[in-house]
Amino acid sequence: MQIKRSTTTTMPSPTSPPVQNDADYFDFRAMERVPESHEWTGPQEYEHPVVAGHELEQDVVPVVDMRDDDDDAVAAAAARAAEEWGAFLLVGHGVPGELLARVEDQAARLFALPVTDKARAARRPGGGGSGYGVPQYLLRYPKRMWAEGYTFPAAAIRSEFRRVWPDAGDDYISFCAAMDEFHVELRALGRKLLAMFFQALGLAAAGGDDDDTERKILDTLTATMHLNMYPKCPDPERAVGLAAHTDSGFFTFIMQSPVPGLQLLRRRPSERWVTVPGVAGALVVVVGDLFHVLTNGRFHSVLHRAVVNRERDRISLPYFLGPPPHMKVAPLAAAVAPGRKAEYRAVTWPEYMTMRETTFGTSLSALTLIRVAPEEET
Ligand SMILES: C=C1C[C@]23C[C@@]1(O)CC[C@H]2[C@@]12CCC[C@@](C)(C(=O)O1)[C@H]2[C@@H]3C(=O)O
Numbered sequence: 001m002q003i004k005r006s007t008t009t010t011m012p013s014p015t016s017p018p019v020q021n022d023a024d025y026f027d028f029r030a031m032e033r034v035p036e037s038h039e040w041t042g043p044q045e046y047e048h049p050v051v052a053g054h055e056l057e058q059d060v061v062p063v064v065d066m067r068d069d070d071d072d073a074v075a076a077a078a079a080r081a082a083e084e085w086g087a088f089l090l091v092g093h094g095v096p097g098e099l100l101a102r103v104e105d106q107a108a109r110l111f112a113l114p115v116t117d118k119a120r121a122a123r124r125p126g127g128g129g130s131g132y133g134v135p136q137y138l139l140r141y142p143k144r145m146w147a148e149g150y151t152f153p154a155a156a157i158r159s160e161f162r163r164v165w166p167d168a169g170d171d172y173i174s175f176c177a178a179m180d181e182f183h184v185e186l187r188a189l190g191r192k193l194l195a196m197f198f199q200a201l202g203l204a205a206a207g208g209d210d211d212d213t214e215r216k217i218l219d220t221l222t223a224t225m226h227l228n229m230y231p232k233c234p235d236p237e238r239a240v241g242l243a244a245h246t247d248s249g250f251f252t253f254i255m256q257s258p259v260p261g262l263q264l265l266r267r268r269p270s271e272r273w274v275t276v277p278g279v280a281g282a283l284v285v286v287v288g289d290l291f292h293v294l295t296n297g298r299f300h301s302v303l304h305r306a307v308v309n310r311e312r313d314r315i316s317l318p319y320f321l322g323p324p325p326h327m328k329v330a331p332l333a334a335a336v337a338p339g340r341k342a343e344y345r346a347v348t349w350p351e352y353m354t355m356r357e358t359t360f361g362t363s364l365s366a367l368t369l370i371r372v373a374p375e376e377e378t
């Protein structure tokens with residue numbers, strides 16, 4: 001694969017799905033300045049001020065500690081944070097710190113491979129969205145982000161990474177072992193957190209049809225893993241690591257290296273970006289759009305983005321949890337407050353993703369596309 005310098009990309013039309021090209025295999029380390037292709041001119045939310053996330057009480061990202069013996073209190077704290085922030089830091093979750101460090105180290109090794117090795121595993125049209133390179137949805141933006149990415153289904157780690165390491169040698173074995181262990185731990189944690197959310201929503205006690213739905217959601221939860229590498233940037237003010245977005249699934253665990261970069265958009269009392277501190281051993285939980293739908297907006301998905309810095313590379317590992325592709329997601333009856341209506345139409349995850357693509361790079365929330373208009377409410 002020939003490594004070329006990126007040229008300016010143009011916005012693809014909604015009818016022709018964007019595809020990666022050689023220009024997307026970009027050698028960030030060779031760059032002494034941010035080229036035009038990566039010069040970020042984001043929408044208006046990029047003008048909001050950035051705050052540190054610890055100076056004023058209103059900017060302190062909530063921390064939920066799972067070590068508390070009182071399960072109801074933990075569930076209530078997680079639900080409060082999901083309602084008020086749409087995100088929180090999770091500590092005391094039981095995933096060993098040693099494993100988190102090993103996973104980060106393995107991700108760093110993967111990204112340090114020559115571009116030609118990584119490009120063997122490039123995302124392919126029709127490849128189900130997995131592979132190395134820019135996630136398909138982000139190709140909708142007119143500019144590229146200052147990041148390398150790799151997406152893979154948690155259920156297919158070994159087959160996916162044979163593409164990078166066809167000889168299945170030691171590097172492959174240690175990489176897959178770390179990712180497998182991470183998946184096993186996070187899947188269990190995901191189920192636990194989901195059960196806690198349901199408990200806080202009063203679902204387990206509801207005794208109605210939702211009990212069945214709740215069980216189905218727990219039993220069929222799917223996991224997609226993604227690795228982000230944000231190389232240090234010669235001019236961080238002129239580039240973005242990951243454009244502002246909401247996650248589309250139920251919720252995401254993000255393991256981030258201690259280098260801060262993740263920011264959450266807070267709207268009240270005034271619009272600002274709050275930087276999530278890099279807390280060793282903590283996982284960030286981010287509520288996604290489909291959980292927003294499931295809870296009829298009680299838990300809200302949060303706009304977030306990743307910024308880059310001049311001094312250090314940053315790695316993050318989001319673990320996306322959501323429904324299986326065929327499952328229709330609609331507000332749970334028990335989550336619709338008395339006297340209120342279901343505010344969203346039922347939708348599958350792939351249907352929602354397709355609709356959402358049209359909103360990337362605009363200030364429109366894709367949730368508005370599935371919102372039931374007042375005159376349609378029954
Ligand atoms: C499960 C998924 C979530 C994701 C789309 C995907 O199918 C795999 C890539 C994920 C990612 C990572 C970068 C940001 C994001 C918005 C994107 O374009 O691709 C998320 C997607 C998401 O949460 O919708």
Ligand SMILES: O=C(O)CCC(=O)C(=O)O
Pocket residue numbers: 226228242247254256261262304305306315316318
């Ligand atoms: O890098 C981060 O901390 C955020 C990553 C993220 O939001 C994503 O991949 O969806």
Ligand SMILES: [Fe+2]
Pocket residue numbers: 245246247286304318
């Ligand atoms: Fe995200």
